[in-house]
Amino acid sequence: xxxxxxxxxxxxxxxxxxxxxxxxxxxxxxxxxxxxxxxxxxxxxxxxxxxxxxxxxxxxxxxxxxxxxxxxxxxxxxxxxxxxxxxxxxxxxxxxxxxxxxxxxxxxxxxxxxxxxxxxxxxxxxxxxxxxxxxxxxxxxxxxxxxxxxxxxxxxxxxxxxxxxxxxxxxxxxxxxxxxxxxxxxxxxxxxxxxxxxxxxxxxxxxxxxxxxxxxxxxxxxxxxxxxxxxxxxxxxxxxxxxxxxxxxxxxxxxxxxxxxxxxxxxxxxxxxxxxxxxxxxxxxxxxxxxxxxxxxxxxxxxxxxxxxxxxxxxxxxxxxxxxxxxxxxxxxxxxxxxxxxxxxxxxxxxxxxxxxxxxxxxxxxxxxxxxxxxxxxxxxxxxxxxxxxxxxxxxxxxxxxxxxxxxxxxxxxxxxxxxxxxxxxxxxxxxxxxxxxxxxxxxxxxxxxxxxxxxxxxxxxxxxxxxxxxxxxxxxxxxxxxxxxxxxxxxxxxxxxxxxxxxxxxxxx
Amino acid sequence: xxxxxxxxxxxxxxxxxxxxxxxxxxxxxxxxxxxxxxxxxxxxxxxxxxxxxxxxxxxxxxxxxxxxxxxxxxxxxxxxxxxxxxxxxxxxxxxxxxxxxxxxxxxxxxxxxxxxxxxxxxxxxxxxxxxxxxxxxxxxxxxxxxxxxxxxxxxxxxx
Numbered sequence: 210x211x212x213x214x215x216x217x218x219x220x221x222x223x224x225x226x227x228x229x230x231x232x233x234x235x236x237x238x239x240x241x242x243x244x245x246x247x248x249x250x251x252x253x254x255x256x257x258x259x260x261x262x263x264x265x266x267x268x269x270x271x272x273x274x275x276x277x278x279x280x281x282x283x284x285x286x287x288x289x290x291x292x293x294x295x296x297x298x299x300x301x302x303x304x305x306x307x308x309x310x311x312x313x314x315x316x317x318x319x320x321x322x323x324x325x326x327x328x329x330x331x332x333x334x335x336x337x338x339x340x341x342x343x344x345x346x347x348x349x350x351x352x353x354x355x356x357x358x359x360x361x362x363x364x365x366x367x368x369x370x371x372x373x374x375x376x377x378x379x380x381x382x383x384x385x386x387x388x389x390x391x392x393x394x395x396x397x398x399x400x401x402x403x404x405x406x407x408x409x410x411x412x413x414x415x416x417x418x419x420x421x422x423x424x425x426x427x428x429x430x431x432x433x434x435x436x437x438x439x440x441x442x443x444x445x446x447x448x449x450x451x452x453x454x455x456x457x458x459x460x461x462x463x464x465x466x467x468x469x470x471x472x473x474x475x476x477x478x479x480x481x482x483x484x485x486x487x488x489x490x491x492x493x494x495x496x497x498x499x500x501x502x503x504x505x506x507x508x509x510x511x512x513x514x515x516x517x518x519x520x521x522x523x524x525x526x527x528x529x530x531x532x533x534x535x536x537x538x539x540x541x542x543x544x545x546x547x548x549x550x551x552x553x554x555x556x557x558x559x560x561x562x563x564x565x566x567x568x569x570x571x572x573x574x575x576x577x578x579x580x581x582x583x584x585x586x587x588x589x590x591x592x593x594x595x596x597x598x599x600x601x602x603x604x605x606x607x608x609x610x611x612x613x614x615x616x617x618x619x620x621x622x623x624x625x626x627x628x629x630x631x632x633x634x635x636x637x638x639x640x641x642x643x644x645x646x647x648x649x650x651x652x653x654x655x656x657x658x659x660x661x662x663x664x665x666x667x668x669x670x671x672x673x674x675x676x677x678x679x680x681x682x683x684x685x686x687x688x689x690x691x692x693x694x695x696x697x698x699x700x701x702x703x704x705x706x707x708x709x710x711x712x713x714x715x716x717x718x719x
Numbered sequence: 720x721x722x723x724x725x726x727x728x729x730x731x732x733x734x735x736x737x738x739x740x741x742x743x744x745x746x747x748x749x750x751x752x753x754x755x756x757x758x759x760x761x762x763x764x765x766x767x768x769x770x771x772x773x774x775x776x777x778x779x780x781x782x783x784x785x786x787x788x789x790x791x792x793x794x795x796x797x798x799x800x801x802x803x804x805x806x807x808x809x810x811x812x813x814x815x816x817x818x819x820x821x822x823x824x825x826x827x828x829x830x831x832x833x834x835x836x837x838x839x840x841x842x843x844x845x846x847x848x849x850x851x852x853x854x855x856x857x858x859x860x861x862x863x864x865x866x867x868x869x870x871x872x873x874x875x876x877x878x
Binding site: 347349350364369370373374382391392393394 | 725728729732785787788789818822823824825
């Protein structure tokens with residue numbers, strides 16, 4: 210699936226290019242709460258209200274995340290009457306489950322503080338000191354000028370060692386929320402005030418980044434955007450247990466479409482669990498085994514695997530020299546004179562081998578049917594992507610050849626985007642269909658799938674036309690683009706509603 | 720790789736401390752070569768009154784350049800039969816030696832004492848030597864003791 214990832218990210222970088230054109234940084238803010246999951250581009254075609262397959266979500270910037278954290282810390286701090294840095298440690302210890310934490314603190318304040326690595330008394334601002342006659346236990350340095358530091362546990366070390374220790378933890382081990390005092394079996398957590406005092410500014414930034422990471426990791430309603438170098442997080446109320454009924458595709462500010470449930474690329478309409486099974490199946494060697502059983506037979510005597518790649522039905526096993534008929538798997542000696550034309554089909558000796566083979570061949574064929582189409586759309590999306598890279602050039606040449614303005618050739622970009630998105634959806638409809646049991650609902654699904662597929666293929670065809678013809682096709686392409694998008698919305702809405710209502714019947718347990 | 724001054728100083732200090740206050744758990748502790756402070760060796764003694772009584776084991780100690788911020792790597796060179804020590808590689812399973820649980824305040828001497836303590840306090844639930852751990856877990860103390868005694872005298876380190 211890595212290749213898929215590539216293509217998606219190439220997509221987003223291209224989007225960036227186009228975005229710089231109407232560069233309007235505030236537009237990101239405008240998306241805000243009513244951000245509709247990436248369909249804003251088609252506003253003129255489709256109404257902007259939320260569709261059955263769309264979920265409510267919010268994109269958070271690093272600043273937003275920090276603000277949210279601080280609000281919670283301040284709240285807890287005022288409820289419990291503890292300093293903010295201690296409340297922060299408590300919250301991190303309690304995985305940001307505020308209610309549970311407050312309850313636990315109210316019931317057993319001492320125990321909760323101890324468990325979180327906090328002592329039960331709090332001092333004012335931490336300071337470094339020079340202590341006469343002190344020798345640092347870590348570096349064995351001593352001297353009257355040595356700056357030292359100790360938290361309230363009293364384990365005192367020189368500032369250099371403390372700094373190195375924190376650096377090691379933050380930079381090398383990626384620790385932040387649970388760095389303990391360097392002292393032997395001391396579990397006191399190094400609080401952010403002590404940290405601010407001791408470390409250099411670059412480490413401080415890394416520390417805050419790590420703290421933020423633990424915040425997002427701990428909260429069930431938050432997830433990082435998985436796109437490379439993207440620092441936004443998504444806030445979405447969909448819970449893990451909802452994933453059987455909802456496919457929560459979200460879109461980050463960086464334009465990356467992904468599934469909030471499993472952070473893979475958008476895989477609507479297939480639910481996460483089926484996607485996981487499907488990917489596993491495609492990767493799995495069991496399919497190789499399946500091919501072997503469909504295309505080979507075993508010697509009835511020694512069970513060596515034999516592939517027949519030509520010749521007659523009279524087989525002589527190379528290994529055990531057993532002679533048998535390839536058609537019926539029965540003994541060759543029983544064939545009498547009917548060589549080369551096995552008419553012993555009803556004979557019992559070979560019937561078991563035949564049913565087993567037929568079953569596994571049918572299962573393989575079914576899998577390959579879906580897999581080929583799935584892989585085809587993946588491949589085509591890549592080819593469309595290549596075309597899309599040429600679109601930019603096309604648009605430029607269209608502008609000069611036909612005298613169209615930049616804004617007038619935008620239809621190509623829109624078409625290309627729609628094509629990408631529809632192929633992504635189509636691809637996953639095949640994985641989804643593989644797990645569907647045959648019934649009326651499945652037939653309707655397949656009709657929708659067929660409609661979308663036909664629309665996509667014809668748009669894809671138009672898209673390949675030489676540049677001079679493109680301007681003449683503008684209206685057609687616009688129409689087809691709108692049609693594709695509409696078909697996609699219909700398919701996704703239909704599937705999502707049935708999923709929500711538990712209407713689908715699957716041929717697997719998941 | 721250049722060793723930071725603080726690491727050298729700390730190791731020299733540990734060496735001096737050990738010479739002044741030898742550890743009763745050890746027969747020997749010091750750098751393998753005088754000119755390389757990052758490779759040490761030690762000889763550990765068995766605890767009297769346990770099946771390990773009378774045993775001597777050589778251990779290899781490799782120190783990371785950022786010691787004592789990261790834990791030393793310690794392995795048994797002499798083979799030993801113990802649930803938490805690999806019989807073939809000499810690797811030791813001890814939480815103290817992992818990055819999460821290591822404290823820069825531990826010294827080589829205290830760490831080796833902890834290893835000696837591990838001999839008398841085996842943890843059969845996280846075994847590196849499954850065969851001997853199984854004996855302990857099944858409660859076959861007599862069997863366990865005789866195997867330990869056998870290997871302790873059979874493999875005893877001689878200078």
